[in-house]
Amino acid sequence: xxxxxxxxxxxxxxxxxxxxxxxxxxxxxxxxxxxxxxxxxxxxxxxxxxxxxxxxxxxxxxxxxxxxxxxxxxxxxxxxxxxxxxxxxxxxxxxxxxxxxxxxxxxxxxxxxxxxxxxxxxxxxxxxxxxxxx
Amino acid sequence: xxxxxxxxxxxxxxxxxxxxxxxxxxxxxxxxxxxxxxxxxxxxxxxxxxxxxxxxxxxxxxxxxxxxxxxxxxxxxxxxxxxxxxxxxxxxxxxxxxxxxxxxxxxxxxxxxxxxxxxxxxxxxxxxxxxxxx
DNA sequence: TTGATAATGATACGTTATTATCAATAACCT
DNA sequence: AGGTTATTGATAATAACGTATCATTATCAA
Numbered sequence: 001x002x003x004x005x006x007x008x009x010x011x012x013x014x015x016x017x018x019x020x021x022x023x024x025x026x027x028x029x030x031x032x033x034x035x036x037x038x039x040x041x042x043x044x045x046x047x048x049x050x051x052x053x054x055x056x057x058x059x060x061x062x063x064x065x066x067x068x069x070x071x072x073x074x075x076x077x078x079x080x081x082x083x084x085x086x087x088x089x090x091x092x093x094x095x096x097x098x099x100x101x102x103x104x105x106x107x108x109x110x111x112x113x114x115x116x117x118x119x120x121x122x123x124x125x126x127x128x129x130x131x132x133x134x
Numbered sequence: 135x136x137x138x139x140x141x142x143x144x145x146x147x148x149x150x151x152x153x154x155x156x157x158x159x160x161x162x163x164x165x166x167x168x169x170x171x172x173x174x175x176x177x178x179x180x181x182x183x184x185x186x187x188x189x190x191x192x193x194x195x196x197x198x199x200x201x202x203x204x205x206x207x208x209x210x211x212x213x214x215x216x217x218x219x220x221x222x223x224x225x226x227x228x229x230x231x232x233x234x235x236x237x238x239x240x241x242x243x244x245x246x247x248x249x250x251x252x253x254x255x256x257x258x259x260x261x262x263x264x265x266x267x268x
Numbered sequence: 269t270t271g272a273t274a275a276t277g278a279t280a281c282g283t284t285a286t287t288a289t290c291a292a293t294a295a296c297c298t
Numbered sequence: 299a300g301g302t303t304a305t306t307g308a309t310a311a312t313a314a315c316g317t318a319t320c321a322t323t324a325t326c327a328a
Contacts, residue, residue, distance in 0.1 A: 011274055011325050032315085047277035052316065070202030070253070073315070087247060098242045105256065108232045112261035113221060119204070120254050122239065127246035145295050145304055166285085181307035186286065207285065 018042050019054045020063070028096050029067040029075035029086070069095060069121050085120040091129035098122065152176050153188045154197070162230050163201040163209035163220070203229060203255055219254040225263035232256065 018039050023030065030038070032051050040046050055076055058064045067075040069088050075095055087096045098120075105118055124130075152173050157164065164172070166185050174180045189210055192198045201209040203222050209229055221230040232254075239252055258264075 013275065013325075015276075045277070047279095049278080049317085050276055053275080068204030070204050074204075085242065087243070087249075090250065096244070096247075098244070100242045105236070105254070108219070108234045108236075109221070109256065110230070110232070110261065112264055113230075113256075114258045114264045115221075115256045116224065116258040118254065118256045120236075120239075120252065122243065122247075122249045122252045124248045124250040127244065130246055130248045147295075147305065149306075179307070181309095183287085183308080184306060187305085 015039070015043055015046060015050050016054050016057075019051065020058065023058070023064055023076060024078055026077070028094060029077035031073045031075045033073065035076070067095065068119070085122075087122045087124070087126065089126035089129055090123055091125055094126065096126060149173070149177055149180060149184050150188050150191075153185065154192065157192070157198055157210060158212055160211065162228060163211035165207045165209045167207065169210075201229065202253075219256075221256045221258070221260065223260035223263055224257055225259055228260065230260060 019035060022035060022038050032048065032055060035055070036046060036048055036051050039051070055064070059066065059076070062079060064076045065079040067077055067086060069075070069086060072088065072093075072095070077097075081097065083101055085098045085101060087098050088094075089096070101120070106115065109115060153169060156169060156172050166182065166189065169189070170180060170182055170185050173185070189198070193200065193210070196213060198210045199213040201211055201220060203209070203220065206222065206227075206229070211231070215231065217235055219232045219235060221232050222228075223230070236254065240249065243249060
């Protein structure tokens, strides 16, 4: 039995496909609320629980990662982007990816401290929101 | 009437003095829970509500600022420290101040985006927790 | 097609953090 | 000292986010 036809209990559904597609296609991390809204355009009556369940599944399948910004609900993005950080727009509430990272983080570390990870978040106005009122 | 003896409704209490003293003397940001615990050693029967109220008052008096780390309760620290960032210990749950800041943040910003502020948080083990089990 | 069962959606429940309520208490001006 | 009233503490109420439950529906191997 090579590739195995054994089902390990995971079924393919419209909601999972749609959510996966949205996450894969998005250039910015999305919250459960944003996912629900986006996916609801294609799936009628989609429930929040399903979004949470799908996200949880993709999360521990390693397909997506969570993006936590203080005060904001957790967002999710595909995990195959490189290391990067985020920009949170104070007006439209969206979160964007930033390219690159600071390299000199460790120099601000006190002796004996061990870093396991870090996060950098910028706050301000995104291009769309920064442009003058009219 | 020069310096005025007019009361503008703010009274000096043991709880406020104590909380202010703790915040001024702390080298790291403290959460409401941490404040409550620390202050309870000096004030018997101190209530949470009082801590929240006092923190809120100090906050909009500009005496303290809030420190938000994803997943953690908001912490507070005196606002007269210079610009700095934080280290969150994954073991003991305490948050520490880091000296200095990265200067090249703006170079990771997309065109037209306007930064108003930024935050950098490192995660790992503090000196105390990093030291081997025994 | 059908049957076993995974997945869904509605909703109740659980958390954690914070605010509102209100009677009892304590500050502070006179 | 005394009285006005800001402050306190206990607790109920909110709010935001996430999980558990469960009857119904849909997937998929046979």
